[in-house]
Amino acid sequence: MAARSGVGRAALLVSALTALSTVLGLVRDAVIAAVYGAGAQLDAWFVALGLSSILLGVLGTSLNRAVTPQVAREADGEGPGMPCAGHPGWWTASVVGTVSIGVVGVLLGLAAGPVSVVLAPGLAASDDGTLVLLVRVVLLATVLIAATDLLAGLAHGHGIFRWAALQGVPFNVAMISAAGLLGPRLGIVALAWGFVVGSLLRLALQLWPAVRLRWRLAARLDLRGPAWREISAMVPALMVGQAVVNVNTLVDRAVASTVEEGAVTAIFLGWRLVNLPQVLVVAALMAPLYPAMGAASGDPRALRRLVHRGTAVTLTVLTPVVVVLAVVPERVVSLAFGRGGFDDAAVAATATALVWLLPALLAVGWRQVVVSASYAVGDTRGPVAISILAMVVNVVGDLRWPPCWACPGSSCPRRSPCCSPPSSRAGCWPVATACSPPRSRADSCPGRRWEPWPRGRSAP
Template sequence: MRTASGPPASPKSPAPNVRGGRRAAIVRSSALLVGLTAFSQVLGFARDASMAAVFGAGSDVDAFLVAQGLMNVVLGLITGAMARSLVPPVSRAVDSGRVDEGHRTVRVALTVTTAVLVVASVVMFVAADTVADILAPGFDPATQRLAVTMTRIVLVATVFIAGTNLLAGAAQAHGRFFWSGVQGIPFNVVMIVVTVTLGGQFGVITLAVGFVVGSAVRLLAQLPAVRQIGLRLRPSFRVRDPGFREVVAMVPPLLVGSAILNVNTMVDRAVGSSQGPGTISSLSYGWRVVTLAEVVVVTAFTTALFPAFSALGTPERRAELRQATDRVLGVVLVLISPVVIVLAVAARPIVVLLFARGNFDSRDVELTSLAVAMYSISLVALAVREVAARTCLAVGDSRTPVLTALAAMVVNVVGDLTLGRWWGVGGLALSTSLSVVLAAVVLSLLTARRHQAVGLLPMLRTTLAVGIAAAVSAGCGWVLLKELPVHHAGDALLALGAIGTACLASYLGVLLLLRVPALAELRESLRDLRFRRTKPDG
């Protein structure tokens, strides 16, 4: 299936912020990705709920999550950097009609990445015992052995995930978003089936096996897009390819950025491993809840925008890029903020509704609810950071996001070693939120100063208006929460519905009174979804 993005636009095509055919195509592509991602995230919650019901939030799940983290030492350091670096040069090649050059770049990137990952996976397989000792020092011997065994299983998925990410990036550069958006659906279906049917009989080891099988199916889901864009999958080591050289030039700072993200997760889990069974899994479940909106709205939206942003990355089009970024930031702030309020106020009803069944007991509910409340602080900052980072990458600057991530890592590590040791789950989640807020603020300032690609004054005005609306909304939610009992899923559903309705109504009412410009941008986007434009206005 092909999204309604039309033929590749010329370099003089209207910018994404201009009303017209290209803008409407981007909006429709964004809506497609949002819908597919939302469905995938619903299945992801079903997957996590299945894990929670079968295994609870105990040491077995902690071991599986650490095993995934060890795999990410390999996967995150290489694949993420290569996939993100691939989109700008391939997008520009497609935009200017040099499709074959873009294909050549993809083939070289895929071949080199696969070769490096095979070697890295073998090294990690051999060193799994030592790395597990370092990254989860608080585990008892049985849990640690289980983590090592599952690490060696999930390493098989490394190449599958690398191929998926690179092929999805190539398709997105061609304006094809359906298959990249659908990839999480078969993965989650496989995980759910394996967990429910085999988990009780074979134990938590089935999660590792399901992860590998699901990753292979995810890769297969990208093949229709590969065929649609005319990409032939054959190995190529033509490392002198100009597009690949551009990718390689961007990789080192992004590699450091991926390493920083992994360090944050590893320190969280290393400290969490000494805070009692279930700490790591409670943090994981809580983070999963909080990042739903960020993944569905922000990541899906910016994924569709990234190729268009990349086309605006040249110096002569910087004003267009700044205007596009300002509009996207305004819309994102307006959309994400009420979700933050609902998560913070209704953390316990949400956790009871999603997870409180089977082996997920009252202690697990309390720990996960605390994690959701503390993590919710970071959600707006995650959204701002994602948009600003994509803007930096569009102009070829991968160093600025890394510098801000490095500063955030220091805050996170210090917070883990202090707040995390003092307050357990709450302290670990709070230190993560504080680090993300710092990263978002610093990255926005640097992007505005170095590239004039973010308007700080419009962003500040929108932030103040949204902050006022959010404060009123939170007050309404807290009043309702005190009056509503939450003992089981039925109570939780009623409480969540009442709190969500009250928060959203009060939030929108204040924004309308303040006449926030981003509301008009939202209305235009909705019109673009309803009325397909065939040529630019004016």
């Protein structure tokens, strides 16, 4: 009964531990922004990081979401105090996942040059090899992260959440050390190697409960077993859902890279601040709630009760957060990142991205709970349909909005102050500009009203 008992207590524990990791994550981002500023180097780093996230999302996250409910049901049937009997589906998923991600990572690393052109055409045109190097080094860590996430899913299935919630602590300490100590000497490459070391530390932390509690870990490949057949039946739809979601990130950063230096950074850091309450509330809540949903998949009333509790907590906590961030966006951005090389222009651009991204927060929180319930009962059609709709809205906004804001009768030139990279999350709201507004009336588009600045700030 491990997965279904004490969801509230587990959520509070995960929230507290996640808060510690998240605070260190903010310190990490602040140190990185102060050391490198908003420019081409940091844009290249976030683009390389995005490729790793896409690979892990499509393969790693899909497998993990398919495995966790099964592990929870198996652990739920073991009873308290009984030793772990092993999880054949998890064993096979671990082998398939790590090997697949490793092979794809090697292939992407070999083709890093052409891949970088697709990821960020604006940066690749003037790249001196930094973007290609960052892509290759970051891809080294994808296998480590995939194994870490699968181990965390195994722990969640057994009702153990603290180690997964703490994994961000050693990772962020490694990244902060790399940026602060090695960044001034090695440049942006220091972040990539810090990422690899931090990923190794995360994996070591997730191995500890498995060793201490003597869970049966085995590298077995049973592709014909009933456990793997159940998992593999869910994986294709999950991969489609994750793929279309990650297309949003790919298009966002590709379009932003053609605008001006720092645009990718502004969108990334703006979304980081918007996503912060989602991590503290929704992600912390879903850690115990998702395996509980999997264990309750055969009891519709219990599952419905869990969904209602999850959505109520999510919307109640996130609504006031959205209001506060909408009222004082620049103060929040300045407090988080406004120091060192992250100047006033970078603060203003990031604050603008923050304002446009805010409405997505409530929708993402609600969607996370509802989609997780669908996965728990084996329904993949609904989540895939939502993901496809989100992708269409996002891509159309990315590709069509900048020309609409350009001067009438003209195309949208690269680095034009009239052009801005739209974006969205969960198909909820288009994100307008992450670049600077026109500096004077003569620079602006005639006949257009330009109001990209956050509330309370006038154009310089």
